[in-house]
Amino acid sequence: MAKYLLLKHYRGAPEAVNCEPMDQWTPEEISAHVKYMQDFAARLEETGEFVDAQALAPEGTFVRYDGEGRPPVTDGPFAETKDLIAGWMVIDVDSYERAVELAGELSAAPGAGGKPIHEWLELRPFLRHEPAVTE
């Protein structure tokens, strides 16, 4: 019973094995990829391990406080894609091993040529709010 964030991002991680950009795939390959992700989420809903998942738009805006009575400063969007966050999924599982297993499964989504993309997913445990009882 621990929650983990599966983060699909591309920030200094090694490249996926099957790393051809999505816009070079065939429409069928894209459909197969999307279906894999949907089926994966549906399966986790079945097992009672699904919490939430969202896709994110590739472009973000940086926002900063600019002093009393002034509107926040915005900057970007930036064309730089090396810290692109594509989306995330939150799971609630019994063990770290199970979380790794599921992340591995998600990383096997089919890409170009129908082969698994082997993309890197970051797996991050949630910090719980309540401390454990033992003192």
Add this chain to the structure above:
Amino acid sequence: MDEALLRSLTPAALGILVRRGADFAAAEDAVQDALVEAIRVWPGDPPRDPKGWLVTVAWRKFLDATRADTARRRREDRVDEEPAPGPASSVDDTLQLYFLCAHPSLTPSSAVALTLRAVGGLTTRQIAQAYLVPEATMAQRISRAKRTVAGVRFDQPGDVATVLRVLYLVFNEGYSGDVDLAAEAIRLTRQLATAIDHPEVAGLLALMLLHHARRATRIAPDGSLVPLAEQDRGRWDTASIAEGVEILQAALARDRLGEFQAQAAIAALHADAPTAEETDWVQIVEWYDELVRLTGSPIVRLNRAVAVGEADGPRAGLAALAELDDSLPRHTAVAAYLHERDGDVATAARLYADAARKAPNLAERDYLTRQAARLNTRRT
């Protein structure tokens, strides 16, 4: 409407239905239907025998559902031959239900969910809120758990240790929403203790009562962690401590020591000290030695190192710590504390910051970060 009464009657009614031949999932549905009707009817027309009423209505709901299922004609004939429902002793049935909900074929999270639903009588929404997951997720977890135990025979004795582990998980879990899981775990363990005479059940109940007695003082109003030594002992729940100690002493007198009794003994020694300085650390170390013998757990050895540090000084604590794997959770935090007590402030500050990065929850991370900051401020 007495919600506590209804919830305490739920497992009894469920147990009786299952014993009479209803399968677990159908019995659970029928009891839930009966509970809904009780909430509607009881305020205007309270029954003289609430349990008898609940069992009778649940059994009728179960028969209705079974009759509606024409594909199960054969089974309907069988259940119709069962004796008419009425008041019955439920102690044994409730106990069986605990065993079923903690069945080893279930994952820990499924066992916890099923126990809270079937034995605790909580709604799926309440359980989902407590565990911060969507209601649909919790509903799936519960229905899968029901399917998993559907074929389990109800008359086989279960494993008490498994049941205790599930209740301990409930107690240890964080809570939000409108159910206090720690209080719920105590209620269920208390109920289990009346149904079964077992020193470790008593040990777990004592442990929960002793921990719970200090809960109000463990977290400051701003949500930050208050370590044991700094807690306001005047605000500890003395009635709960007294009850815990009494239950523990009766259990220990039976001379069948188990890990929950040993843990409760340590909690009792903490609760017993009028001030942190007067804590009997020598005896606490002895109980940790027992716990090491019973469990061999590395976490227990880590806690023992803390106690040794208090009983025999920080150098002895560090020596005990040196024998343990430094990848253990909280190992770094313990090392930081012992180094500070030994006067090595620079090392302690570095280790506190390191421990904060590895902390498993927000309150602990913030506490450790403040410790590091406190020492760093003192040095400059």
